[in-house]
Amino acid sequence: MRLIMAFLLALIATPLAAQTALPPAPWADRQLADPAQERKAKALMETIRCLTCQSQSIADSNASMAGDMRSQIRERIMAGEQPEAIRTWLIARYGDWVSYEPTAAPILWPLWGAPLLLLGLGLLLLRGRIKRKVRS
C-alpha cells in the first residue's frame, strides 16, 4: 500500500528545476473559440522562433517564454490584430531572427533567385540535348 501511495505521489510531483513558479499563461495551451482566428494564430506561432529553444518555433516549444508568447499572440489576434502586424512588432524587437518567414531583404535575394536560375539552367541543358538529338 505504502509503495503504491509513493508511486501515485511521484506522478503528481512538480519538477524542481522548473523555469517558473507560475502556471502557464491563460492562452498558452488553449485554443481560441473562433476556428478562423485560431488558424491565423497557429500559422503565426509556427513561424515565430522561440528565444529559449532557438531551433524550435514557439508552437513547438515547451519553454515558459514560448508559452507567454503564444498566449500574447492569441490575445492580440482575439483583439483583432493582424498576424503580419504582430510579426512586424516582434521583428522590431528581436530582428529578422525571430521570424522563420523569409523576407525580401537584399541578403535573401539569392534564396529567391536560385530556383529561377536553376530552372533556366535546366531549360538551357534540355534545349542543348534536344538540338543534338534532332541533328543526329
Add this chain to the structure above:
Amino acid sequence: MRKLLIWLPLGLFLGFIALFASGLFQPDDRVIHSRLIGQPLPAFTLPAAASDRPPLASAQMATGQPRLLNIFASWCVPCAAEAPQLETLKAAGVPIDAIAIRDARPDVDAFLARYGNPYARIGLDARSAVQIALGSSGVPETFVIDGKGRIAYQHIGDIRADDVPMILEKLRAAQ
C-alpha cells in the same frame, strides 16, 4: 570552355568544404540582442513585485539621471549569482530598478531576503509581456537607461565582477 567546366564540380565541392570549415571554427553566437537600443523604453505600468518596494512604470525611468533596469526572477539561478555585483553598483550610487519575470510576490520576497535587495522599485511582469516588448530574451538581463528614458545599452546574462567597471562606464556615457 568544356575543359574548364569539368573542374566546376570540384570547385563547388572545395567551396562547400571551405564554407563548413569556417562555420566550424567560428564561435557560435546565440545571443539575441534587443533592437531597441537607442530608442525610448516601451511604455509599461507594472504592479509591485515585492512587499516593501513600490511598483514600476516606464515614466518613472526618465529622471534626468542614467539608471539600471535589471530583469530578474526568483527562480533564476544566475540572478542570485549577480546579486553581489548589483550591491556593488548600488554602493557606487547607481539607481537600480527591476522587473521580476513570471514571478509571485512571496517568492520575490524570499529571494530578496536571501540575496539582498539593491532595487529602488520592482515591477511584476507575470506574463513576460514587458520582457517581450523590451526585446529581452531571458533572465538575467540589465538595461542602461539614460536620463531621457532611452535604452542606452543591454547586458545579456549575469553581471560578473569584472563587468562592473564596464557597466559604470556605460552609465557615464549615458549621462
